Amino acid sequence: MTDWTEKYRPSTLSEVRGNDKARDSLRQWAESWDDHRQAVILHGAPGVGKTSAAHALANDMGWDVMELNASDSRTGDEIDRLAGGAAMNQSLRTIDYGGGDTDGGERDAESGRQLLILDEADNVHGNADRGGTRAITKLVKEAGQPVVLIANEFYDMSQGLRNACETVEFRDVSPRSIVPVLRDICRKEGIEYESDALEAIAERNRGDLRGAVNDLQAVAEGTRTLAEEDVVTGSRDKERGIFEYLDTVIKEAGAQEALEASYDVDETPDDLINWIEDNVPKDYAGAELADAYAHLSDADVWLGRTRATQQYRFWRYASDNMTAGVAASRREPKGGWTRYGPPSYWSKLGRSRGTRDKRDYVARKVAEAEGASIATARRSILPYLSAMTAYCKPRDLTLAMTARYELDAEHVAFVTGSGESTNKVQSIVEEAEELREREAVEHSGDAFLPGETLDGAGGDEDGTDATGTDDDAEAGGGDGQATLNSAADEDGDEETDEEEATEAEEDDQQSGLTDFF
Incomplete structure (x- = not known):
């Protein structure tokens, strides 16, 4: 039996339901691609139509499509091999046919684009996937063709990759938008239906359009009439997105409902408390914010006890406080839309990771030059280097350090505390490169000098060379x-x-x- 999600996949963007704003943004991105040449990330919960929208866009634009699943091709080499060639190709406008025409052999070729769709782009995680994240980031920065990345969890992608792309968010499709799709499929399949049956399917799928279509196909198999009592599919086991959950606990739910909703969020209490703590001040103020923070403080105490004792049964008490407690702190209804974001704690970790990487790079360079261990270089040498070359003073010492350890501007700035892009740092790096080149020549001895004549040819008549040295004396091993x-x-x-x-x-x-x- 044909899969209805494929059979009734939208063929144009106008047929994409429930995400009109995202659909229009995607079309605008494609139509202006020649101007900005950036990739785009389509992110949102599973089943909301991200991949279908990408294929519909390609159909509207007349672009060929190449689709790659990042979770199946996770290493940098695989991504370069499978996706790199297609993404780097420029669209051809002329082809040289070798002189067959009077105009030198060039004829117009059909202009076109190829859309690269990289699905599950959030399932590639740095070193664990041996360069996969780095390869995708490089691909989107250098691609000569349009690239669409599909992601369920936007913040599971690296910050560098997110910053290199435009972003379009697909929100959960409301039941009100799902029902017309189900009704249209029933009409095309010749199935009579009760409206309540379609509404029940839409409600049970929590905004997952693909899941609703799958459920419709399951309950309609072998029948021509669909009644509400025929809809026996249970509620779909669907993880709740973190942003949807923040809306629930901060704005909408009571204490019990907020706690139950946390069971569907794929976050540990250690991470969830950071999400709530950073975002609750965007909606709460005054006494309700004070109460919310009091509950979060209690939750943090229980998390500390969990870490200290390794008794994870204490997590339940932390969860009670950070979910039910925060929801119970609400004094008045909260409406409208709030721009929630990831915890600032995570961005601080990211910045500290970058600092550690720079420190370890310099320590490795020092260790190689001085014959010490990296740990010794990091603990016992770097602090002195930093103190002696603070803000590139004295300049001669900073120059000697830069040359000896072959540091670039980024790492000179790290050691000295000066700005990486300042003229002072840039000039030191340039002079250090010249210094290394001069020292390489000096240490080479006579390797780069012209060979001297042993028989005195071309020298003075008295048998000495141009330096006035007796030829016999210069000859190795002579008298x-x-x-x-x-x-x-x-x-x-x-x-x-x-x-x-x-x-x-x-x-x-x-x-x-x-x-x-």
């Missing part, structure tokens, strides 16, 4: 060298202890910052 060695043996060392100490000191000065450690 002149033997004579010099013999004289040195007879007269003792040519260099005094004082001269050796002076040369050793000069050598130390050439070693950069080693003597500071």
Whole structure:
């Protein structure tokens, strides 16, 4: 039996139901793609029509489609291999046919686009998927073709990827919008129906249009008449989205309902308390906000006890306080739409992760140069480097550090505390590169000098070369060298202890910052 979700998938954007604003935004993105050339993320709960809208858009625009599931192709290499080529291709406007025409062989080719649809783009998670997130971010930044990313959980995607794309949110489809779709399918399938039966299916699916169509097909199989009592499908086990839940606990539900709703949210109490804590001030104020924070404080105490004792039965008390307690703190009805966002705690973690990455990079460079462990470089050397080169003063020492450890502007700024884009840091990085190049030539000895003539050809008539040195004396292993060695043996060392100490000191000065450690 044909799957009705595929059979009745919208063929144009005008047939997409329940998300008119998102549909119009998607069309505008496509029509202006040549101007901005950005990818777009379609995000929202499962079953609200994101993938169907992407295919309908391609049909409206006359674009070819390539679809890839990110959860099946999770590594960077796989994504580059399967999606990279298609996304990087530019649309062709002329093709060279090798001179078959009088105009030099060029004829107009049909202009076109290929839409790359990357489904489940939120199911790729950094290092665990061996470069998958990095590959997708690179793909959307460099793509020469339109790219649509499909995601259920917008904030499960990396911040870099989110910032590189436009975003369109698909909201849950209301039962009022689902019923006409079910009615249209029944009419096309020749099924007589009671309106109450279709409304019951729509209500049971909590805004999941795809689930409603699947349920309709299940209950209508083998019958030509559909009554309300025929609708025996249970409530669909559907996870509640975090933003929908925040609306429920902060604005709508009583204490008991808020607690029960938390059972359908795919968040642990440790994460859920951060979501509620950061967003409750957007709707609560005064005494109700104070009461809400008192309950959140109690919840945090129970979470601390859970972590200390590893007794996860205490989670129930934390959940009671952060859900039922917050809902019970509401003094008056809350209406309208509120822009909820992820916890600021998470963004702080992201920033600290970036700082740790910079620290570890510099520590690794120092460890390699000084023959120390990374831990020693991080604990015992970096603090001194930072103190000695604060704000790039003294400049000579900062320059020596940058050259020795081959640091770029980002890491010089990290060590010194100066701004990465300042002229001071940029000039130090450029001079350090020149310094490294000069030192490479100096340390090479005579490797880059022209070879000298051993037989005196081209030299003076008296048999000496241009430097005035006797050719025989310059020849390795000749009598002149033997004579010099013999004289040195007879007269003792040519260099005094004082001269050796002076040369050793000069050598130390050439070693950069080693003597500071």
